[in-house]
Amino acid sequence: MQQLPITLRINGRAYSMDVDVRTSLLELLRGLGFTSVKEGCGVGECGACTVLVDGVAVDSCLYLAVWADKRAIRTVEGECADGRLSPVQEAYIEEGAVQCGFCTPGLVMTTTSFLEQRENTPLTREEIARGHAGNLCRCTGYQTIIRAVQRAADKQRRSGRR
């Protein structure tokens, strides 16, 4: 099957390759070792494969790898710089929002994008819930996830860090 050349950045590093047009971004990333990107359904219902494409959260299972050409991809592996967790990652730990952990990478990326788009705006529970409705979690009942989002927002406000 047809291969197309693409160049992209993943967590800040440049990649160039030829990809089979049938490949999903999920498969491409996992094949490169970004195994935080989990397949939970393959049809965009669960959000476990959420990554950021140019800052926008997408289900990588429903995104062709060739669409990632010239784009910047972020996965949860890249959110921990020099061994320092991002405020979102820290907040997930501190609020106990991590249980089985399978939905966690996708949720952390959804929260990351959600907060980057709403810097310094007050958040209601309803807004947070709507902003995370594309990620299923069967362990937490979402209670600690919502708290983690609130905590991460507080951290970001305090530190002024993106």
Add this chain to the structure above:
Amino acid sequence: MSVGTAVIRKDARAKVTGKARYTDDQSMAGMLVARYVRSPVAHGLVREIDTSAALALPGVEAVFTYEHVPTTLFATAGHPYSLDPDHRDVADRLLLTGHVRYQGDEVAIVVARDELTAKRAAALVRVEYDELPVCTTPEAALAHGAPAIHEGGNILERTELTFGPPVAEAMEAADLQLDGHYNTPVVLHCHLENHTAFAYMDDNDHIVIVSSTQIPHICRRIVGQALDMEWSRIRVIKPHIGGGFGNKQDVVLEPMVAFLTLQLGGVPVRITLDREECLVATRTRHSQQVTVRAGLKRDGTITGIEMDITSNTGAYASHGHSIPMAAGSKFRHLYPRTAIRFTATTHYANIPAAGAMRAYGSPQLFFGLECLLDDAARSLGVDPVELRLHNVARAGEITTPDGGTRYAVAIARCLEQGRDAIGWQRKKKELQNQDGPVRRGLGVAAFSYGSGTYPACVEIAGCRLVLNQDGSVHMQIGATEIGQGSDTALAQMAARTLGIDYDRIHVVSQQDTDVTPFDTGAYASRQTYVAAPAVHEAAERLRQKILAACSGLTGTPARELELAEGRIIRAGEPAEEIMSLGELALSEYYHKERGGQLVAEVSAKTVTNAPSFGCTFVDLAVDIELCQVTIHKIINVHDAGRIIHPLSAAGQVHGGMAMAIGMALFEELLIDPAGGRICNGNLLDYKVPTCTDIPELDCAFVEEPDPTSPYGNKSLGEPPIISPAPAIRNGILDATGVAINELPMTPKLLFREFRKAGLLPG
């Protein structure tokens, strides 16, 4: 003092950074993938099967059909082996079958070099069926002349339990007798990680299986049985696992991947179910019909309860009759002064096989019981909380089997605390005489559960502690971390008993049956309760070995030494530090003549089973016209003994409550009774609640340490799912006066019931 504090979970950093490796995150060069060929019909016999087109597809390595697999029937339920042949699980499975029993049953399997090829090849296997009549419901399956789904007929088992005085007399003594009939649906686990496993051989005699399983040691035994191999020749490795909720307390893929690698010369072969397969072709929660009859005195005393459960186990037995029986033996602790007669029937049907799911039959049973008690409270004019307070277990009423120890019981305090938290008395007054399309209501329900399976099954756990050269300790446990936080809780326990920092305990999270101490796994809310004695004893022994070694080195009598915060000190005022644990360890490892690696290993059997309790209170509104329920406030209060890790404990409660809200209002697998077609076997149509569907969840604990655990703890993983559904139902009853006796209480069902009750035109 690590026990009782919310230390950082052992696996938290790995999970938020994506480093935690699950089964599918490990790949091996040359790994093949396998895909099942599934039956589109719900009941039938394969007349003809043609694999030639599939085999001809480039990239296909092999195709096996039901004609190629061993003919030994095996049982899949994740129970410990039983020495009593009568107590063993029903062996009714083959690796593949020519007699398909539900839509999705497995007749063949293709092995290919990549997933797309495997998928294409599976579609190319041509199968023709002689269809048989389909029974999906108890009425159809138990009807005279119903087609036999398995040899021996459709009834798996029928049993009776009685507790307390004779029920007939107790019913006679009642002022009110009331009965109710309740239905619960097929519910799915929907763990985020689908079932997946791979197997390979690294010599000619042993098979290695890597699997997302809750029960590695049980899995080893069942694979050995299914393939007729010595159990020790099977090695099961359990990496991080993305949720199980009971669905991975069953052996689903492992015998097949083991069979395939054995057939293909030991090359690695993987099966990863896709979401749709995982929803319908693994296990489900049993749909049950619960009939309850209760006798009550005018003051609210429950004199007797008669309960009859019909449990639909679907196409294969799996956990089968254990489900209603386990629930039937646990609920008596809630109302121990009541005479009880419990009967249950489990039957086959042409629907997906039901197995273990969080709280193992108790959510169904308590839905019936706690709904009926609310109906009774209304009939008697007694407040439903008062009715429960009047009847629930009191301190000292429940003892160990030998009568020697009284378990902790704090359910009454849970009810009182929940009542206050929801504002029961005040709101009850405010909510009188409502009309209009939107009405508020309050609901309550209570439950009891166990901590493990004893005396039905053996309760065994193992712990090995090794002092490292740097003074830290590696902990190996058979207990499996499945997200519930057992690694963390057990490390907290070990740290406390040893006298070292929690951070100095390294947990080997991955179980490997070749090296991990034996434990049957994560199920029955047993893990921290059953592993605690092993951990406690191993930590105590290692502590003594450390002190003895220090004594040998320094000449100070061991009885004068203590281990505290990783340092060995001589007791007294002031205490004198003798040496750090690291210094002692180096000496023990590397002194040329004396010492050695300090290790303590304990395998312990638990012969107690502490009852745990709790309740749910809910404040909700019903929009009668839109047939929708909105939960304003919901709280679970638990009597789970001493809480080891408050954050994880709350997490277990939240998760259980959300799953219960799903069961109450959203979730059911719909199966067409005419042909057994599954209507909604995907995540769009099977309605797992999203973040927007779950309200704020509250929880609280009444901490009464249980004397049968060295750390005072008892079960918490499963119980939170039991009482929310009946509490919500009772809240709807309070709001509208309409008793809904079926789950899930979707808008469609509410529409039907509200219309029947005259609340809606029709």
Add this chain to the structure above:
Amino acid sequence: MFAMENYHRATDLNDAVRALAAHPEARVLAGGTDVLIRLREGDGAFAHLVDINGLDELRQIDMDTSGTIRIGALATCTRIIEHEIIRSHLPVIAASLATIGGPQIRNIATMGGNICNGAVSADSACALLILDTELVIQGPAGERTVPILGFHTGPGRTILRRDEILKYFLFRPGQYRGIGAAYCKYAMRSAMDIATIGCGAALRMEGDIITSLKLAFTVAAPTPVRCPRTEEAAAGRRLDEETLALLAGIVEDDVQPRTSWRAERDFRMHIIRTLVQRVTREAANQQGGN
């Protein structure tokens, strides 16, 4: 891996139309949230694809001097929802798209795709119908403009010929100015769901008198529908309980909901009657909002 047989990545709209004309089996791939799912399910009808995902010329959102608003067929739901022009002038479009899927889906799904797949449950359909939106379609022979009413011809079917591509949506100021409009998606979950019933209403009032009502439903008939009988009955009436009850009775003649395993006809009809009243009321509350 998606089981594609053929893949053509279009360089521009004309290239895409040419590719469709040249390959009779080919289907359009836009945001992918529908087509890629069907491909994964093994639906061979989607194995030959013309990918228009990269065509930026179909993403514009703008307003000309006359006040006509244009939304490109490939504009994503999220971008439309967040766009200032849409928030100010077409809030009911934003509100409708906000009920689709979840954030990740809305980030890639397009309004064009929501309409062109012919879904009876399309969440944007009610809003487009009550705004009398026009659709500009490109084919090999050129462009044509059609009203949304009549675009859907049956479940999964539209008037689009197989070598045509929807370019953009046009909203005329005469349609959207001075109205109050609302959309309600009635579904089993609050997100990530398909509508059991969708209802949109656009209302013009003088005082408390309805001068015109436009009412649309999804999942209430084989296509998204307007409700001419109900609309006619509403004109000139006072907006009160009595009128709403009257409309709830008349609407039964405008819709034909069916029984499926998802919901029974009676239930859908009850929800339709209830939503007529609630959504009309909500539309009145929204009036003056633009």
